[in-house]
Amino acid sequence: MNNYLAYFTIALLILFVGCKPNNANDTAQVQVDVSTIGKHIARLASDDFMGRMPFTEGEVKTVDYLKNQFSKLGLLPGNGESYFQEVPLVEITGTPAEKMEISAGDKSFDLAYLEDFVALTSKTDLEVSLEDSELVFAGYGIVAPEYGWNDYKGIDWTGKTAVVLVNDPGFQSGDTTLFKGNEMTYYGRWTYKYEEAARQGAAGVLIIHETKPASYGWNVIQSGWSGPQLSLESAKPLTDIQGWISNESATKLFQASSVKMNNFKELAKTKDFKPISLGLTASLKISNTLKRNVSKNVIAVLPGTERKDEYLIYSAHWDHLGIGRPIDNDSIYNGAVDNASGTACLLAIAEAFKKSGATKRSIVFMAVTAEEQGLLGSAYYAEHPIYNPRKTVANINMDALSSPGPMKDLTITGYGQSEMDQYAKDAAEKQGRYIIPDPEAEKGYFFRSDHFNFAKLGIPALYASGSFEDFVHDKEFIKKMNDDYLTNKYHQPSDEYDPLTTELSGIQFDAQLFYQIGLKLANEDYFPKWYSGSEFKAIRNEKL
Known part of the structure; x- marks a missing residue:
C-alpha cells in the first residue's frame, strides 16, 4: 500500500x-x-x-x-462596519555600516555585517550609533526577582552595550529547578532581552547566537533581522542599537578581552553572576529610512x-x-x-x-x-x-x-x-x-x-x-x-x-x-480557566 x-x-x-454523532443535534460531523x-x-x-x-x-x-x-x-464585518482594524506602524529600514569596529586598547579588529553580526534599531532617528561603547558581558541579560536573579546588578549601564547569551539559564542545565529547566521562559526570548537592556539604560545589546538554544540557524538571523523592520511606535525605553553576533564572533571578542573567561557560559548560570567588562569597545553607525503607514488586521464575526x-x-x-x-x-x-x-x-x-x-x-x-x-x-x-x-x-x-x-x-x-x-x-x-x-x-x-x-x-x-x-x-x-x-x-x-x-x-x-x-466552546456556557501556577491566572481572575 x-x-x-x-x-x-x-x-x-x-x-x-471520531466524528460519529452522539445525537440528532450533533453537528461535529x-x-x-x-x-x-x-x-x-x-x-x-x-x-x-x-x-x-x-x-x-x-x-x-x-x-x-x-x-x-x-x-x-x-460573515459579518468584525470591527463595526469594517472587516479591518487599522494597525499604525513605523517601518524602519536601517542600513548599518559594513563593519562594526572593535577596539581593545592598542589592538582593534572589525566584525562584518551579516557574516559576523546583524544590527538594527527601533528608534525613529535618521541616524543612530554606538561610539566607543564599552562592551559588558551581562550573562543571560535577565532580571527576574521571583528567581532572585539580576544579570545587570551593580553598574551604571549608560553608554554601555550588553553582550548576552540567548535562551535562559535552565537550558541544558540538567536542573529542573533552575528557572523552568529545559523549558524556555519568556526571559529567554530575544524580545525580552532587548526590552530589559533598554530598561537598564544600555546604549546597545548584542545577543550571542547559537543554533540549539536559539532554535534556528544564523541564516534565519541574516534574513529576519535585515531589511525593513516594523514596530509599534511606543513611549517605552529603547536601546540605540540591538542585534546579534555569531557564536564565532563572540568567541573572538572573549579571546581579545582583557578578562580571560574560558567558562563564561558556566559563570552566567549562577545567581552570583555579576556583569563583566570585556575591556573592549564597539563603534557602529546605522542610517535609517522611515515610513509610517497603517497595516491591517482582517476580522470577521459569526x-x-x-x-x-x-x-x-x-x-x-x-x-x-x-x-x-x-x-x-x-x-x-x-x-x-x-x-x-x-x-x-x-x-x-x-x-x-x-x-x-x-x-x-x-x-x-x-x-x-x-x-x-x-x-x-x-x-x-x-x-x-x-x-x-x-x-x-x-x-x-x-x-x-x-x-x-x-x-x-x-x-x-x-x-x-x-x-x-x-x-x-x-x-x-x-x-x-x-x-x-x-x-x-x-x-x-x-x-x-x-x-x-x-x-x-x-x-x-x-x-x-x-x-x-x-x-x-x-x-x-x-x-x-x-x-x-x-x-x-x-x-x-x-x-x-x-x-x-x-x-x-x-x-x-x-x-x-x-x-x-x-464547536463545543461556542455552544456551552462555561469559561475555561487557567491552572494554578500559570502566570496568566491572576490576569483572568482580575478581569472576570
Whole structure:
C-alpha cells in the first residue's frame, strides 16, 4: 500500500469513528474541506502575493483577498462596519555600516555585517550609533526577582552595550529547578532581552547566537533581522542599537578581552553572576529610512444566537517576509507553511461553521498582521481590543501547520497552562490521537506566535498541532522532516507550495480538531480557566 492510499484509508477510518454523532443535534460531523485549505494556501503563497509583507502591494492583495473570502462566506464585518482594524506602524529600514569596529586598547579588529553580526534599531532617528561603547558581558541579560536573579546588578549601564547569551539559564542545565529547566521562559526570548537592556539604560545589546538554544540557524538571523523592520511606535525605553553576533564572533571578542573567561557560559548560570567588562569597545553607525503607514488586521464575526456578547476567537497571522535577500536566485519569501497554512485553515474553519449552522456564542475569525516583526498585529489588538476580554471565552491560534499526513499526536505548546488542554484532549481522543507537551519546550514556541498576546490579556489560548508521530512513518522520519524545514525552509524563499508534493491531509486533520473544539466552546456556557501556577491566572481572575 503506498503512502497516499494508507493516509486516505486511515483518515476515512478516523473520521468515521471520531466524528460519529452522539445525537440528532450533533453537528461535529461537518468536515473542514481539505480542498478549501489547498486552494487558499496556493493563492496566498503564490508569487502574485509577493511574500505578504506589510506596507507592500502584497499586503493590499492579501487583506483584500481575506476580506472578500469572509464576505463570500456571509460573515459579518468584525470591527463595526469594517472587516479591518487599522494597525499604525513605523517601518524602519536601517542600513548599518559594513563593519562594526572593535577596539581593545592598542589592538582593534572589525566584525562584518551579516557574516559576523546583524544590527538594527527601533528608534525613529535618521541616524543612530554606538561610539566607543564599552562592551559588558551581562550573562543571560535577565532580571527576574521571583528567581532572585539580576544579570545587570551593580553598574551604571549608560553608554554601555550588553553582550548576552540567548535562551535562559535552565537550558541544558540538567536542573529542573533552575528557572523552568529545559523549558524556555519568556526571559529567554530575544524580545525580552532587548526590552530589559533598554530598561537598564544600555546604549546597545548584542545577543550571542547559537543554533540549539536559539532554535534556528544564523541564516534565519541574516534574513529576519535585515531589511525593513516594523514596530509599534511606543513611549517605552529603547536601546540605540540591538542585534546579534555569531557564536564565532563572540568567541573572538572573549579571546581579545582583557578578562580571560574560558567558562563564561558556566559563570552566567549562577545567581552570583555579576556583569563583566570585556575591556573592549564597539563603534557602529546605522542610517535609517522611515515610513509610517497603517497595516491591517482582517476580522470577521459569526454572531451567536443566545450569548452573542461572548466570543471565541480563532486567529492566524497572514504576513510573511516579502521580497528580500535572494537565495538560489529566488527573492520571494512566500511563506507557504508560515503562515499561508494557518490562514487557509482560518478560512476553511469559518466555512465549516457556516455549514454547521448558528452557534450560541459568537465566533470571531481574525487574520492578524506583522507577526513576523514581533507579534505586532495581535499586540495592537491586545492594546485596543474590539471584543471585551472579560467576555472572550478562549483563543485558538493556528501557525505553521505542516505534516506528512494525519498525526497520532497533538503537541500542545504551553501544555499545563489552562483547561484548554482538556478540550484538546477530548477532541484528540475522538480522532484516535493522544496529546503531548511540546517536546522542544526549550525553543520557547509559547512566546513566538499570536496566542501569547491573547494570553497576556488573560484569555486562555490553545496553540497546538500534530508534530511528533504520524500513522504511517516512524518518529525519526517526522523529526528529520521537521529538522529539514527549520534548517532549509523556515524564513527562506524555499517555503513554497507545490500541489504535487504538499500533503494536506494532516493539516486538515488538525483543522478538524480545532473546529470541533470551537464547536463545543461556542455552544456551552462555561469559561475555561487557567491552572494554578500559570502566570496568566491572576490576569483572568482580575478581569472576570
